[in-house]
Amino acid sequence: MTVSLALVRVTLNEGRAMNTLFTVVAFGFVFVVLAVFAYALFEMSPFAHHVDRFRDPRTGKRRGESPHLD
Numbered sequence: 104m105t106v107s108l109a110l111v112r113v114t115l116n117e118g119r120a121m122n123t124l125f126t127v128v129a130f131g132f133v134f135v136v137l138a139v140f141a142y143a144l145f146e147m148s149p150f151a152h153h154v155d156r157f158r159d160p161r162t163g164k165r166r167g168e169s170p171h172l173d
Contacts, residue, residue, distance in 0.1 A: 145151055159166055 154160075157166055158164065
């Protein structure tokens with residue numbers, strides 16, 4: 104009786120460890136997805152300032168022709 108009770112305790116502890124590992128992995132995945140989504144929203148917002156490659160920074164005028172190859 105004592106051996107089987109010890110076996111049950113070991114099995115329950117392994118199950119708890121796997122459940123904990125699964126929970127940590129699931130929360131990590133959700134965190135990464137939310138972080139990528141928040142970054143995408145930030146990049147689409149006016150708060151993300153990028154250098155304008157087609158204008159001269161001193162004068163503000165266009166540097167050349169349109170990049171279209173018509």
